[in-house]
Amino acid sequence: MSGSGSFPLALCLLLAAASLISGPAAAENEPKINASEEVSIHQSSSPIILQCNLTTSPSPLTYSYWVKNGEEISGTKKNSNTTEHKILKLRADESGEYLCVFVFANSPVANATIEVKASPDITVHKRSENKNEGQEAVMYCKSVGFPHPDWVWRKKVNGVFVEINNSSGRFFIINKDNYTELSITNLQISEDPGEYECNATNTSGSTSATTILRVRSHLAPLWPFLGILAEIIILVVIIVVYEKRKRPDEVPDDDEPAGPMKSNSTNNHKDKNLRQRNTN
Numbered sequence: 001m002s003g004s005g006s007f008p009l010a011l012c013l014l015l016a017a018a019s020l021i022s023g024p025a026a027a028e029n030e031p032k033i034n035a036s037e038e039v040s041i042h043q044s045s046s047p048i049i050l051q052c053n054l055t056t057s058p059s060p061l062t063y064s065y066w067v068k069n070g071e072e073i074s075g076t077k078k079n080s081n082t083t084e085h086k087i088l089k090l091r092a093d094e095s096g097e098y099l100c101v102f103v104f105a106n107s108p109v110a111n112a113t114i115e116v117k118a119s120p121d122i123t124v125h126k127r128s129e130n131k132n133e134g135q136e137a138v139m140y141c142k143s144v145g146f147p148h149p150d151w152v153w154r155k156k157v158n159g160v161f162v163e164i165n166n167s168s169g170r171f172f173i174i175n176k177d178n179y180t181e182l183s184i185t186n187l188q189i190s191e192d193p194g195e196y197e198c199n200a201t202n203t204s205g206s207t208s209a210t211t212i213l214r215v216r217s218h219l220a221p222l223w224p225f226l227g228i229l230a231e232i233i234i235l236v237v238i239i240v241v242y243e244k245r246k247r248p249d250e251v252p253d254d255d256e257p258a259g260p261m262k263s264n265s266t267n268n269h270k271d272k273n274l275r276q277r278n279t280n
């Protein structure tokens with residue numbers, strides 16, 4: 001009888017041991033999320049639907065929501081083990097890192113990441129830049145589109161864009177995730193004017209944008225002044241020549257058989273001049 005009594009005891013010990021070792025077995029109860037594959041915006045013609053299905057739940061679900069680039073998307077909170085988010089506008093700025101987050105009553109949150117990619121879209125740049133020689137020119141480009149692109153600057157030489165030739169050491173490039181800046185110091189009128197291109201390339205594609213750089217001589221700001229000066233000189237020359245040519249034929253005015261009006265007017269003019277000289 002004692003033997004039959006010890007059997008349930010042994011079973012109890014065995015079960016207790018099993019529950020101690022069953023740490024990994026509890027992992028079966030960890031949340032599992034079945035999420036959509038990554039997508040590329042520009043390869044899609046219809047709205048993109050991101051889905052997350054909670055296939056294993058560790059404890060009752062409280063709610064789920066969506067996150068884009070680290071920020072909660074408003075109006076996505078719901079209490080369901082299947083959730084989806086529609087991307088209606090197929091634009092580069094809709095690309096990024098999306099997360100579906102499941103929140104449980106008494107276990108940590110669980111989430112899954114879906115990458116939505118897009119080829120870069122260059123949004124802001126200067127179409128042209130005007131500078132004086134010796135000054136510094138700064139050109140820049142910004143892009144939207146995930147993942148962030150690799151940047152390249154090129155200059156048009158004989159009709160083709162070639163990567164910036166920095167043999168003069170006057171070119172400086174600053175690259176950030178979604179921004180690039182090219183500065184050229186001590187501008188040279190003979191080398192630097194022309195078309196510059198920034199090129200953004202990521203795994204989804206590439207885009208470029210051009211800026212025209214014009215470099216003016218540093219005499220340029222003086223040109224209006226020089227123009228006025230030249231006009232004054234020409235006027236003075238004309239007056240001097242006019243005066244010199246008129247003086248010899250002061251007396252024989254009657255030789256010219258010009259109209260009476262004209263001779264009268266010139267006579268009046270000379271009279272005035274004579275009078276003025278007399279007063280001096």
Ligand SMILES: *[C@@H]1O[C@H](CO)[C@@H](O)[C@H](O)[C@H]1NC(C)=O
Nearest residue numbers: 032033034035036037053055
């Ligand atoms: C997850 O979804 C894929 C299809 O999207 C399906 O083939 C697979 O069986 C699903 N897995 C689970 C565990 O539901």
Ligand SMILES: *[C@@H]1O[C@H](CO)[C@@H](O)[C@H](O)[C@H]1NC(C)=O
Nearest residue numbers: 034035036037051052053082
């Ligand atoms: C999620 O579940 C729905 C059905 O409830 C199914 O149509 C869809 O394909 C599933 N999505 C994934 C990513 O498993």
Ligand SMILES: *[C@@H]1O[C@H](CO)[C@@H](O)[C@H](O)[C@H]1NC(C)=O
Nearest residue numbers: 054055056057061080081082
């Ligand atoms: C998901 O929800 C449906 C209905 O609300 C339920 O039948 C199903 O068991 C749930 N699945 C999980 C893994 O919680």
Ligand SMILES: *[C@@H]1O[C@H](CO)[C@@H](O)[C@H](O)[C@H]1NC(C)=O
Nearest residue numbers: 067099101102109110111112
């Ligand atoms: C997503 O899950 C990771 C752990 O897997 C966690 O560190 C992170 O905080 C979660 N993110 C959100 C937004 O819940």
Ligand SMILES: *[C@@H]1O[C@H](CO)[C@@H](O)[C@H](O)[C@H]1NC(C)=O
Nearest residue numbers: 123142143144145177178179
């Ligand atoms: C560029 O990236 C920075 C941070 O990396 C971000 O704050 C900014 O909004 C981004 N700008 C654009 C146009 O994507």
Ligand SMILES: *[C@@H]1O[C@H](CO)[C@@H](O)[C@H](O)[C@H]1NC(C)=O
Nearest residue numbers: 162163164165166167168191
């Ligand atoms: C860079 O330009 C200089 C003259 O402007 C030229 O002599 C040189 O060969 C160029 N180098 C490259 C790598 O194109």
Ligand SMILES: *[C@@H]1O[C@H](CO)[C@@H](O)[C@H](O)[C@H]1NC(C)=O
Nearest residue numbers: 164166168169170171172173
């Ligand atoms: C160009 O050369 C200067 C001086 O050698 C250097 O400081 C600068 O980083 C270079 N710029 C590029 C774009 O390579």
Ligand SMILES: *[C@@H]1O[C@H](CO)[C@@H](O)[C@H](O)[C@H]1NC(C)=O
Nearest residue numbers: 152199200201206207208209
């Ligand atoms: C950008 O540069 C890459 C190589 O550096 C080239 O393959 C691509 O065609 C360029 N994109 C544009 C739009 O010019």
Ligand SMILES: CC(=O)N[C@H]1CO[C@H](CO)[C@@H](O)[C@@H]1O
Nearest residue numbers: 147148149150201202203204
């Ligand atoms: C952030 C990132 O992954 N950028 C990638 C964009 O695509 C180019 C190649 O096309 C990669 O070199 C970059 O690393």
